[in-house]
Amino acid sequence: MLAEGPNFTGGARENALAMHLVGGAGLHLIFPAGEREVRRALTTSVAVLRGMGIGQDAVEFAEIVLAEVLNNVVEHAFADQGRGLVEIEVRHDTDILHVTVRDDGVPMPGDSLPRPKPHDLNVEPGNLPEGGFGWSIIRDLVQDLTYQRDGTRNEITFGLNLAELEDSQ
Amino acid sequence: MELSVRNVGDTRFIRVEESRIDAAIAIQFKDRMRDLVSDAPGRVVLDLAQVGFIDSSGLGAIVAAMKQVDAPKSFELAGLTRSVQKVFALTRMDRVFTIHSDATTIEDGLADAG
Structure with a gap:
């Protein structure tokens, strides 16, 4: 595990440093898988996105999506092993x-992303869903969502259309 | 996990004194709410004005709290910030809950009626 560390990040620490030096063209964070760490990563991400001049509504949508993706990683990818990156x-762009x-x-599971069915909210209050919202939130807000398993890593990619998100309030 | 509680008449106001209800505190929040809702006099108003962000686990905890309240008691929300409103709208939970713009208006109304 330790020996794989540098390969996993693929020189990301150096790149992240370089990006900060050239002035906020992007965001690159690496952190241990954990709920508190996700919270910290989101706070940092929001600050960086604001620094890019992205509007408030789009930043809020981006935080909502990132939270769902990252929480899913922490809950599922590392469910039975307490540590990971x-x-x-x-x-x-x-x-x-x-x-x-x-x-x-x-x-x-199944080497693909979950496709949740829309929730039926026309039910007695006692039968309302308390979970399973994450992937429907993600799919509602992102475009070009992909998942691939690359050796020992999961990789999810997607786009957030800032103009659409700013207008969708 | 900070929650402050005020009873006005038969209405219990529960204000969340946290900036986030996320996966890191959702279980704790759910447990605290279970206690506060179960012995509420009649109506519960959850004041979310201090909460700048919730994720789906926070939303799930709020739904769980609402499900513990049986008629004729009620469970209502107040003071949703913009980001929190977005999560309720995305999941269409904004159609399920009674949502007030702020808790103070409700409290003032109760004071006038009394």
């Missing part, structure tokens, strides 16, 4: 944020 990379999330946890 998660990496987020965000590139800002005019109106699109290109997001890549990698982790070295277990593969997605």
Whole structure:
């Protein structure tokens, strides 16, 4: 595990450093898989996205999506092993944020992303769903969602259309 | 996990004194809410004005709290910030809950009626 560390990040620490030096063209974070760490990563991401000049509504939608993706990684990819690394990379390309999330946890079941059915909310209050919202939130907000298993890593990529997200309030 | 509680008449106001209800505190929040809702006098108003962000586990915990309240008691929400409103709208839970713009207006109404 330790020996694989540098390969996993693929020189990401150096790249992340370089990006900060050239002035906020992107975001690159690597952190241990954990709920508190996700919270910290989101707070950092929001600050960086604001620094890119992205509007408030789009930043809020981006945080909602990132939270669901990262929580899913922590809950499922690392469900039976307490430790692992998660990496987020965000590139800002005019109106699109290109997001890549990698982790070295277990593969997605069936090597594909879940496709949740829409919830039926026309039920007695006692039967309302308390979970399973994550993937429908993600699929509602992102474009070009992909998943691949690359050796020992999961990689999810998607785009966030900033202009659409700003207008969708 | 900070929650503050005020009873006005038969209405219990529960204000979440946290900036986030996320996966890191959702279980704790759900447990605290279970206690506060179960012995509520009649109506529960959950004041989310201090909460700048919830994720789906936070939303699930709020739904769980609502499900513990049986008629004629009620469970209502107040003070949703913009980001929190987005999560309710995305999941269409905004159609399930009674949502007030802020808790103070409700409390003032109760004071006037009394």
